Amino acid sequence: MESEVREFLSRKARDVPPQLEVPRSLGTLVRRRIVMNAVVAGTTVAAAVALAFLSLRGIGAAPGPIPIVPGTPPPACAFADLRATGSMEGAAGSREGSIVLTNRSAESCTLEGTPTIELLDASGPITSGVSFEPAPAGWEVAGSPEPTGWPVVTLGPADAASVRVRWSNWCPDGRAAPTWRVEIPGGAAVEVDGLETVFPPPCNGSAEPSGVEIGPFEPLPG
């Protein structure tokens, strides 16, 4: 069967005509993307410079080292740069924990906003019976100072960001834990290692959906 599939795919791929010229629209789209990246980078630089200036003047939320602004601001992290791991613990009938996204690339990149979470079972994405709600960041819950540069989280090589997660009411009791996938803004989805082995929260009522609360990206504490 394997060799048959291999041969078939190789033959089937030749159904597609060769790409003999560069599409005209590609140039326009590339120009637009480069300009957009430059605008975002410029905005990030301006925000970081403003924050540094305000910190120097004694104004602003977080005292501490003045952020070093590199010559070329990092781009948004791509899914290929990131590895996602998660862990949760029981907490009064629900499960609380975090998803940690580690920058595996050799370059710095940034994360901002709140990711989209997807739960999957053996049939694929679970599209009903789950309610996704925003949650505050961990530093807000802990009453800690706002991290420098937040809501933009800059990850150097091997740096990590975290996302607070709270999960409740998984019905019926005994239902297997789902696979978790995190979709970063503007990018594709990354499967989260570790959450499929979490003991699911108890079912409090099948009439209500399972609740998943998701916080925004924030620097990994410690």
Next chain:
Amino acid sequence: MLTGKVDRLERSDESRIGELYLRHADAAVRLAYLLTGDAALAEDLVQDAFVRVAGRLARLRDPGAFDAYLRRTVVNLARSHLRRRKVERLYLQRARSEARPEASALTGSSLEDREPLWSALTRLSERQRSAIVLRFYEDLSEDQVADILKCRPGTVKSLVSRGLQAMRDEIRGEER
């Protein structure tokens, strides 16, 4: 100042992207076609992939990494597209409250396409299909496929095994 810098970036990156397109687009479109079953969609996805990669060209130190990076981007764009279409189709099915024949479960492949293997491949889940195409068409190892699909190598083995079994069952069902 920023405008000048952008202009210089635009010209050099644009011509680089053009060269890279002519060198790599064929392989990328064939991969996208096998993943989605739709040649026109495959071309759109690959164009989108090149636009995304264009934004990171300056930071790609190793030219050899471009191929792998493009492949990952194409696979993930195809999978995102298939997931969205599946959600849309489920929504429409519920809205219309009628059973639809699953002639082409995840792709835009033609209903007239009677190749049993093609039909069986199109009925797989997007994960199984991606794993099978990456293993048997791109000839990637389980570790390499796991890296692209962001899962464990054991999961890739399972996806491929179950996918092939599902294809066998589908073909046997058509032969009866």
